[in-house]
Amino acid sequence: MTAKLIGAAAVVVLLSASAYGAFFVAPNELTMGIVQRIFYLHAPCGMTALVAFLVCFVGNLAYLFKREAKWDWLGVAGAEVGLAFCTVVLITGPIWAKPAWGVYWAWDARLTSTLVLWLLYLSYLILRTMVDDPDRRALISSFYGVFIFLDVPLVYGSIWWWRTQHPQPVVFTSGGMDPVMRKIFNLSWLSLTALMILLIRQRYELEEVRAAAQALAQEAEAA
Amino acid sequence: MKNLGSVMTAYMIGWGVFFLYFVSVARRTAELRKDVERLKVTLTRGK
Numbered sequence: 001m002t003a004k005l006i007g008a009a010a011v012v013v014l015l016s017a018s019a020y021g022a023f024f025v026a027p028n029e030l031t032m033g034i035v036q037r038i039f040y041l042h043a044p045c046g047m048t049a050l051v052a053f054l055v056c057f058v059g060n061l062a063y064l065f066k067r068e069a070k071w072d073w074l075g076v077a078g079a080e081v082g083l084a085f086c087t088v089v090l091i092t093g094p095i096w097a098k099p100a101w102g103v104y105w106a107w108d109a110r111l112t113s114t115l116v117l118w119l120l121y122l123s124y125l126i127l128r129t130m131v132d133d134p135d136r137r138a139l140i141s142s143f144y145g146v147f148i149f150l151d152v153p154l155v156y157g158s159i160w161w162w163r164t165q166h167p168q169p170v171v172f173t174s175g176g177m178d179p180v181m182r183k184i185f186n187l188s189w190l191s192l193t194a195l196m197i198l199l200i201r202q203r204y205e206l207e208e209v210r211a212a213a214q215a216l217a218q219e220a221e222a223a
Numbered sequence: 224m225k226n227l228g229s230v231m232t233a234y235m236i237g238w239g240v241f242f243l244y245f246v247s248v249a250r251r252t253a254e255l256r257k258d259v260e261r262l263k264v265t266l267t268r269g270k
Contacts, residue, residue, distance in 0.1 A: 023230075034227055035230060038233045038234075041233060084244045202249065205252060209255040213259050216259060217258075
């Protein structure tokens, strides 16, 4: 319990530091001005969402090979946390786009594939609610989870493969970003990754307790 | 300071989503823990 509290406190400190950096330390971007500061939340959230979906994929794939419940728990934890991060991306993007592009939304490859990704993982979670038997639910959702992960490389590569309204990446390119901006971006990414780990652990624990409750309920019924 | 409102809105909504999700998972876990305790008591009484 103490370790959990320390972990949660560390995440809060990191998030506060990155917010302070984004609001008070980062220089104003020349063309967009102050609204560009949404970048320090929007872009790391997008990258963290893809990592969470990768965690889901690993859990799903491992379940298909090993048929151990813990991998299914990891899969659902990754999917749900990734969906939370993807939701933030889809909300903060249009808030930034309106002053920057003049429109809230453009049906380009990056935005559309991200919306499709959000819908796919939402359907993954809905699918899980429709199957009662835990083993059957884990098997069906693992197959589906492995299949829908195909959209993740599509989202990532869309800005290189197609001409999009969405800007080209500046994160993994040298000289694409002011050094102070890069430091604050890295801090934001670190803090959001720490938040993702915290949330996945907490969501995994929920599945663990749910499995214990189901086992006890079956025992009580049989008695 | 043009568009400061948009920046504040984006951060408030972003953190709000994470906070609500955190609380939702914590509540669901707490409810299930209560169920586990209740079932343990039921099974112990039955024996």
